[in-house]
Amino acid sequence: MLRAGPLALAAPAVAVLLVFFVAPLTAFAVYSLLTGAFYEVSGPLTLDNYREAVESPLHRTLARNSLLVGLFAAVASVVFALPIAYWLRYTRSRWRMVVMFLIIASFLASYLVRIYAWRTILGSNGLINSGLDQLGVIDDPLTFFLYNRFAVTVALVHIYLPYVVLVLYAGLAPLSPAYLEAAQDLGAGRWQRWRRVVLPVAAAPVASAFLFVFVLSAADYVTPQFLGGTSGGLLGVIIQQNMTAQGDYALGAAIAFSMLGAFLALYGVVALALRLTRLDRLRFVS
Amino acid sequence: MTGPGRSGLAGAFTVAGVVFLWGPLLVVVLFSLHSTAALSFPFRGFSLRWYEEIFSSAEVRSAAENSLIVATATAATTLVLGTLAAYGLTRTSSRARGPLALLFFLPITLPGLFIGTALLVAFARIEVTLSLATVAAAHLVYVFPFFFLIARAALDRLDPALEEAAADLGAGRWLVFRRVTLPQVWPVLVGAACLAFALSFDEFIITFFVIGPDSTLPMFIWSTLRRTIDPSINAISTLLLLFTLLLFVVTFALTSWSERRRRGSAEPLVVPALKDAP
Numbered sequence: 001m002l003r004a005g006p007l008a009l010a011a012p013a014v015a016v017l018l019v020f021f022v023a024p025l026t027a028f029a030v031y032s033l034l035t036g037a038f039y040e041v042s043g044p045l046t047l048d049n050y051r052e053a054v055e056s057p058l059h060r061t062l063a064r065n066s067l068l069v070g071l072f073a074a075v076a077s078v079v080f081a082l083p084i085a086y087w088l089r090y091t092r093s094r095w096r097m098v099v100m101f102l103i104i105a106s107f108l109a110s111y112l113v114r115i116y117a118w119r120t121i122l123g124s125n126g127l128i129n130s131g132l133d134q135l136g137v138i139d140d141p142l143t144f145f146l147y148n149r150f151a152v153t154v155a156l157v158h159i160y161l162p163y164v165v166l167v168l169y170a171g172l173a174p175l176s177p178a179y180l181e182a183a184q185d186l187g188a189g190r191w192q193r194w195r196r197v198v199l200p201v202a203a204a205p206v207a208s209a210f211l212f213v214f215v216l217s218a219a220d221y222v223t224p225q226f227l228g229g230t231s232g233g234l235l236g237v238i239i240q241q242n243m244t245a246q247g248d249y250a251l252g253a254a255i256a257f258s259m260l261g262a263f264l265a266l267y268g269v270v271a272l273a274l275r276l277t278r279l280d281r282l283r284f285v286s
Numbered sequence: 287m288t289g290p291g292r293s294g295l296a297g298a299f300t301v302a303g304v305v306f307l308w309g310p311l312l313v314v315v316l317f318s319l320h321s322t323a324a325l326s327f328p329f330r331g332f333s334l335r336w337y338e339e340i341f342s343s344a345e346v347r348s349a350a351e352n353s354l355i356v357a358t359a360t361a362a363t364t365l366v367l368g369t370l371a372a373y374g375l376t377r378t379s380s381r382a383r384g385p386l387a388l389l390f391f392l393p394i395t396l397p398g399l400f401i402g403t404a405l406l407v408a409f410a411r412i413e414v415t416l417s418l419a420t421v422a423a424a425h426l427v428y429v430f431p432f433f434f435l436i437a438r439a440a441l442d443r444l445d446p447a448l449e450e451a452a453a454d455l456g457a458g459r460w461l462v463f464r465r466v467t468l469p470q471v472w473p474v475l476v477g478a479a480c481l482a483f484a485l486s487f488d489e490f491i492i493t494f495f496v497i498g499p500d501s502t503l504p505m506f507i508w509s510t511l512r513r514t515i516d517p518s519i520n521a522i523s524t525l526l527l528l529f530t531l532l533l534f535v536v537t538f539a540l541t542s543w544s545e546r547r548r549r550g551s552a553e554p555l556v557v558p559a560l561k562d563a564p
Contacts, residue, residue: 009374024408130326219397
């Protein structure tokens with residue numbers, strides 16, 4: 001009798017992912033090469049959607065916004081998260097588990113609630129303005145907080161920071177305090193320990209966290225709708241509109257896959273940079 | 287003594303981080319108890335009127351019920367499929383192991399927008415009517431990698447000698463799984479299923495594309511946010527926050543309890559799971 005190996009246990013999951021993940025994405029890719037209108041697509045195969053996806057001035061503006069917001073959000077998250085991850089890894093404070101709990105728990109706080117909270121805080125009638133008004137600091141509300149790229153970036157950092165902290169913390173896990181003590185004993189100051197010991201170890205997780213935040217931020221379509229106003233729109237919004245109100249599935253697909261292409265290119269650049277600096281092959285002797 | 291961990295600057299960042307993460311959420315909680323509709327200072331006193339409003343709303347109730355149905359279906363399916371997949375992959379030396387692990391991880395790397403739009407197109411193509419079932423299928427794709435990474439990390443770290451010993455003593459494969467493997471990992475699996483539940487319960491980005499005429503709690507919040515500034519959103523948000531927090535406490539407690547039992551450390555399994563991610 002033929003006995004199926006343990007691998008057969010994975011078959012149901014494989015089937016589900018093929019049906020609900022791989023097949024739809026493949027169909028979506030094919031759609032990007034057809035002509036779309038009124039929620040239907042028709043042949044023949046064409047690259048026109050890609051031409052429009054790349055050449056339209058509106059798409060270019062939104063792509064620039066996506067790039068800027070993605071970069072700012074990713075850099076800010078990593079810079080903010082690195083010291084936090086460092087503290088979580090090496091502190092002997094009894095608050096360590098509490099902070100860990102608070103950070104992981106905030107990861108699960110509702111996405112929409114966070115966006116809503118920032119609108120409440122940054123709005124022209126919001127907490128910052130009404131607070132400053134009460135204190136007599138300002139007479140007219142400050143409007144530069146909301147409905148622009150800044151507001152979108154702040155909310156995105158808020159959404160992804162906990163995840164970045166956890167990734168960096170996991171990345172520092174193999175670097176036991178003994179390494180840092182050894183560096184200290186050998187005369188390395190605080191700055192040198194960071195530059196020569198912590199940062200090389202953190203490089204690969206930093207790169208993966210950076211890409212994660214960049215990709216999710218650049219493709220976000222909800223945050224810019226509520227916080228972005230006219231200057232903070234992102235590419236995700238136009239994809240969503242093509243897939244819903246506009247009904248042009250083909251163009252929506254072409255913009256989405258152009259964006260995916262850009263993401264893959266960025267991924268390639270980051271991976272290459274890690275390889276050239278040999279930071280991708282650090283090994284720990286245990 | 288000044289050890290390398292004594293960095294005041296890192297501590298300051300940590301405090302700032304916790305304040306930044308929790309401050310805005312606490313603002314929402316505070317204003318859910320505000321006695322007026324104003325979402326600005328000065329604060330005019332406490333009241334439960336917004337909670338009364340949402341508890342008497344049929345729309346909120348049906349949205350919450352739908353969210354519960356979808357999240358339960360998603361978490362239960364993920365628990366079964368994910369456990370099978372993680373067990374299968376950790377107990378084989380087949381060359382298909384690497385590619386399959388990649389497939390199971392892949393949905394995490396893609397923004398929800400792509401998963402949602404691709405599924406929208408696919409469901410339209412094969413003429414499947416959008417409903418809570420299509421939402422649950424989409425959520426399954428979204429939460430599966432999270433569950434799989436945690437389950438695999440837990441199963442990977444078991445001592446294989448125990449399973450081998452049981453098999454040598456004549457236990458069949460199912461008996462080994464049920465009597466040797468499962469008792470060691472069930473807290474982590476249940477914890478990861480709670481995480482799957484919480485992720486599904488709050489999902490909006492993908493849901494938006496595949497839901498059809500029904501509503502879920504995030505869909506309700508979204509449509510309310512678009513229409514007006516309605517202070518009852520604060521109350522819904524607060525309850526949502528408390529609910530996911532509760533789920534998270536269960537996850538955290540189960541995974542760190544099982545870790546402590548295993549090796550005396552209380553690291554929740556989320557951390558090693560992240561480390562194993564490709």
